Amino acid sequence: MAFTNEQIDRYSRQIILPNVGGKGQEKILKAKVLVIGTGGLGAPCNFYLAAAGVGTIGIVDSDNVELNNLQRQILHTTESVGTPKVASGKARLKALNPDVNVVTHHLRLDSSNILDIIKEYDIVVDGSDNFPTRYLVNDACVIAKKPLVHAGIFRYDGQIMTIVPGVGPCYRCLFPEPPPPGAVPSCQEGGILGAVAGVLGVLQANEVLKFILGAGQLLAGRMLIFNALDSTFRTVKVPKDKDCPVCSDHPTITKLIDYQEFCSLKSKNDCSIK
Amino acid sequence: MMAKVKVRIPAPLQKVTQNKQEVVAEAGNIKELIADLDKQFSGMKDRLLDESGKIRRFINFYVNDEDIRFLKQDETALSEGDEVSIIPAIAGGK
Numbered sequence: 001m002a003f004t005n006e007q008i009d010r011y012s013r014q015i016i017l018p019n020v021g022g023k024g025q026e027k028i029l030k031a032k033v034l035v036i037g038t039g040g041l042g043a044p045c046n047f048y049l050a051a052a053g054v055g056t057i058g059i060v061d062s063d064n065v066e067l068n069n070l071q072r073q074i075l076h077t078t079e080s081v082g083t084p085k086v087a088s089g090k091a092r093l094k095a096l097n098p099d100v101n102v103v104t105h106h107l108r109l110d111s112s113n114i115l116d117i118i119k120e121y122d123i124v125v126d127g128s129d130n131f132p133t134r135y136l137v138n139d140a141c142v143i144a145k146k147p148l149v150h151a152g153i154f155r156y157d158g159q160i161m162t163i164v165p166g167v168g169p170c171y172r173c174l175f176p177e178p179p180p181p182g183a184v185p186s187c188q189e190g191g192i193l194g195a196v197a198g199v200l201g202v203l204q205a206n207e208v209l210k211f212i213l214g215a216g217q218l219l220a221g222r223m224l225i226f227n228a229l230d231s232t233f234r235t236v237k238v239p240k241d242k243d244c245p246v247c248s249d250h251p252t253i254t255k256l257i258d259y260q261e262f263c264s265l266k267s268k269n270d271c272s273i274k
Numbered sequence: 275m276m277a278k279v280k281v282r283i284p285a286p287l288q289k290v291t292q293n294k295q296e297v298v299a300e301a302g303n304i305k306e307l308i309a310d311l312d313k314q315f316s317g318m319k320d321r322l323l324d325e326s327g328k329i330r331r332f333i334n335f336y337v338n339d340e341d342i343r344f345l346k347q348d349e350t351a352l353s354e355g356d357e358v359s360i361i362p363a364i365a366g367g368k
Contacts, residue, residue, distance in 0.1 A: 037367055127367045127368075128368075129368030153364065154284075155285040157364060175331065175332050177332065179330070179362075179363060236336045236359065237339050241343075
């Protein structure tokens, strides 16, 4: 692949890195990454992927930009309030790096559309904000054998792990079933510091770039836990569950499930485990 | 054998611990630890266990960095100085 002078200049600081070089940059430019959600996690993740020159970035979001998003969803601007997040996201990413082909998916993922969407991509990033989507994405990625970078945030806590189907554990090896409706906060009503979302979203981008480059150790088989108040990172082991309902040799879940949405505004004021 | 251990409390349970994110418990195993936490912080047990007394499927316990589901579940023994982490599934991202 021949780089333009502009590309050599733009990516020079990473091309000189061990593990990258011209070959690595070529891999990045040819990579196709799907980022689900353009919110607290998806926004910073998208920015770094686009900046690094990821060739195709698919962005999925059904929402419009709201003013209260801007405290953390740095992909969007004050002017973009009221417009679809995928449009606003695409405009910002193209402005940052015109090399990137940004594909917008202005929809809500469900069991009927997710497999068709993820099949076009090399790796998936989950930056969604609710359990039904997270379990849907995990199960779809296991079924389609797509690597998945999962992260979740709540208040000052963050969790991230990378799922490589067929090799390491999946999200259901860690948490076999979603909590029953109303049992656990699954939404932003608990509050979030923008920088916490930023830390986790950037870690997701870092996992994606390592995956593309084949460099270092992915967070597979382990989960990294961030606590913003202590400024600590801890890692716990995540073994593959031989009885996992979706990724074991004898799965009990063989088709996708549309769990009911259980984060409603009604539960706004109570975000603790009940 | 009772052991004194540090327990890390996740954000969604800190309401029960008066906003403490780290507490100390004395217990020989995880089952006793849950009982001790419930004694110190009323209501903790109901949040951690389901109606049948099993640890809820969306909450994991780690002794140091090991998931007790892959050790001896709630019979997993504790030693002095162990660090127990309670880690629930969290879904926020927006």
